[in-house]
Amino acid sequence: MNTTSADAYLQDGCGRCDRYRTPDCKVHLWTEPLRALRALLLATELTEEMKWGSPCYTLDDENVVMLTAFKERCALSFFQGALLSDAEGLLQAPGPNSRSVRLLPFTSAEQVHERRGSIARFINDATELRRSGARVASHQTPEPIPEELRARLDADPEAAAAFEALTPGRQRSYVLHVGGAKKSATRAARAERCVPRILSGKGFNER
Numbered sequence: 001m002n003t004t005s006a007d008a009y010l011q012d013g014c015g016r017c018d019r020y021r022t023p024d025c026k027v028h029l030w031t032e033p034l035r036a037l038r039a040l041l042l043a044t045e046l047t048e049e050m051k052w053g054s055p056c057y058t059l060d061d062e063n064v065v066m067l068t069a070f071k072e073r074c075a076l077s078f079f080q081g082a083l084l085s086d087a088e089g090l091l092q093a094p095g096p097n098s099r100s101v102r103l104l105p106f107t108s109a110e111q112v113h114e115r116r117g118s119i120a121r122f123i124n125d126a127t128e129l130r131r132s133g134a135r136v137a138s139h140q141t142p143e144p145i146p147e148e149l150r151a152r153l154d155a156d157p158e159a160a161a162a163f164e165a166l167t168p169g170r171q172r173s174y175v176l177h178v179g180g181a182k183k184s185a186t187r188a189a190r191a192e193r194c195v196p197r198i199l200s201g202k203g204f205n206e207r
Contacts, residue, residue: 001201006038006048006055006067014053014069016200030074034067036112037076040119041065046127052167052201059130065123068103071207075103076119078126082136085125090118094169095205100136101169143172146179148187152195162199170203177204 002008002015013025027034038055042048046057046064055067066077078084081091081102091102104122106112112119145153153160163171174194181187197204 032109149191152191173204
């Protein structure tokens with residue numbers, strides 16, 4: 001996983017798959033819009049760091065927004081995006097079970113320039129939300145980790161540490177996937193297959 005710098009991220013990729021430092025890395029599909037978005041972020045009060053292989057922008061060590069690259073688009077990923085006002089309907093949930101994170105997607109640098117005003121507003125609002133301490137309300141009874149997944153993690157300290165290092169959303173993706181099987185044997189098999197992805201720092205649905 002790339003933990004060095006945002007410059008290295010743009011040059012080499014995130015390092016979460018075997019396409020790292022190759023022309024096939026998905027980061028290289030979106031170099032220009034990612035550079036344009038980064039320039040806007042660097043003009044704010046947020047601090048640029050590297051987390052989970054991607055540039056992350058923080059306020060007082062609290063995550064606000066991240067640059068992300070996917071096969072079909074790149075995006076600004078707002079950690080508390082569900083709280084942002086979005087009258088234009090520009091923000092997208094990463095998946096049907098996403099509680100907090102919202103994506104602002106792009107496929108070109110031209111789109112970034114066209115939406116500079118909206119981008120600036122989202123970043124400013126997200127920063128102020130973080131400053132205020134606002135949080136997306138969590139369910140009173142969050143899904144417990146399936147015992148088969150817990151047992152597999154307990155048997156492998158490296159995998160357990162990697163799971164604990166995942167974002168809550170990524171952790172939840174494994175909880176939902178493993179726990180969605182009716183039979184214990186199937187849950188155990190799913191847990192086993194998840195370990196390589198957990199070690200790579202990815203959520204279950206990430207490619």
